[in-house]
Amino acid sequence: MSIYKQLQTSDEIMQTNTKHMICTKSSDAVMDSKLKTLRSYTHLEPDYTEEHEDPRDYCYGGYHPVQVGDVFNKRYKVLSKLGWGYFSTVWLCIDLRSGRHVAVKVLKSGAGFTQAGQDELTLLRCASGPTARNPLKDRIVQLLDEFKIAGVNGIHICLVLELLGPDLRCWQVCFGNPGLSLTCVKHVITQVLEGLAYLHSHCKIIHTDIKPENILLCVTPQSSSHPPGDATQTYSTAIKTTLLQDPEAPRNLDNITVKIADLGSSCWVYKHFCQEIQTRQYRSLEVLLGSEYGPPADIWSVACLAFELVTGDSLFEPKAGPNFSLEEGDLRRIAVLRPWGLYEVLVEKYHLLLREASVFSDFLLQMLDFLPERRATAAQCLKHPWLKL
Template sequence: MTDHQEWKENPAEYCPGGYHPVQIGEVLNRRYQVINKVGWGYFSTVWLCHDVQKKKNLAVKICKSQRKFSDTALDEISLLKCVNGARKKESDGENIITFLDDFKLIGENVLHVCLVFELLGPSLLHLMKNYGTNGLPMTCVKRILQQVLKGLNFLHKKCRIIHTDIKPENILVCVNTDNLQQYMEEAVVWNQNRLDNIEGPATGASVNFLTHLFETGNADMLGVKIADLGSACWVYKPFSEEIQTQQYRALEVLLGTGYSTPADIWSTACMV
């Protein structure tokens, strides 16, 4: 599959029961102005939007309209509201993506459930691809692992939630610094010097910015957050017997002997 194919969802899925045909510039729910597409999955598309009320950018996930997708989205909203409640009560959970709002959109293909999230950077998978076979620096691996495990501890113990789909695609990168503009300007120069010395196509600017932070000793400014609770379930109420992406599937799931929170830890270990 080419990079273009990875970025482009199947046009045939824009049909009754499928994706909502979003137009750049349109305003969703009288509040969120669409800027660009940032991703897509089997259940939904995700869009970079500007909140015209709070004057900030965020991500809007628009789910397919078929009933089973709407039900899944409503389950995800319940889980995310639990996370928000636990976050306020415990003053914890900074390694879980922040859920901001939800609304329903009536489009050409009936009703679509929409979820609004804070805007984060690229996925861990994109960062890993940028490093190729060499892999991420060990200091980076340790930092990411610590934060993923901290996020899972919060989900498991404070929220009683099993994520069920931990993988690099669902770990998003964020930058914690008051000097973001300065570092991005430095990264432009660093990346140009880097491209002058290598052959092959350039990768995304945001990924190269993160690479710049790693290779200039500023990895401590990077954070990661667990995203996509679309397949998550309550500890006491599993939604499905078969969970997890195959490469990250826990042994107990493969054997069909039942699963709980340790399944997420197995998936985390598989990422390493």
């Protein structure tokens, strides 16, 4: 059975259980177990190959049917679809009060999804609430409003988020790998680390899913009106027209602004919602081994992200073999290990200059320490000379 089919099967089970729980209350322990199972499924596949969500998920406990032109909460008019995930659909809307474009995330209505939505809402309130006066909070996507929709498939939590541009993965698709200059990569990684320093120290939040898809560019289209068509294509075009055709493009590219998005999988430092976190390519050693994790797990992911942005390749790329699967690795089954140091890889394979490779490899290795307690913190990483080189 494919992983995607497993997701569908899980959703059908969840829908059945949701209907059953209307009549008979499940224990908190059972509900918590189901919620943790749902959360873990979101990390099994880093990228959905399907362009659209499964129509069968538009049922009781599932997605809310949305049409272009609908108005949410008598305020947010739907212009187009931004995307979808296992837990929700996301829509480009215009705020009829302010005229501002926003992103509205509409979660599934099943009990497990509702609880996950409540958890995400609490985390977003902490990260972007009026009491969050830390200047680094602007490195995190901001929650603007919240409401609920009572629809044919149940009651759905809706989150209104600031509208940002496409993610770093979209950038790679548009311009190829690696697609960013070293100066730009350093600028992006600095902002990601600033966002994590804020989440880890000020909010006591672990993001748990740092990857290119969750780092969004702050790009404003030249026209205030939103043309029809796919939102991703609109913003991809905006990148090209506002940056590549601009005579100041080199300077603009090196000073691009990004924000950390999607706290849907996040948790508190002192309260975890799921043991299996992170998308595979960015999953930390302690999580792979089933050990306790904390903020250092995010730092490991940043190291993987930095390597990928510089080289265009994944630092770690899980592959299925005859004796182990993508999800069930066992180091004892690897017969021969051929060591190739990170510095040597950067010089021999990616042809970085010796000085750059030396400082960059040192930067990465401090974030990839096998022992989480010895791994550099986000604040410490920000002081590393590679970011200033």
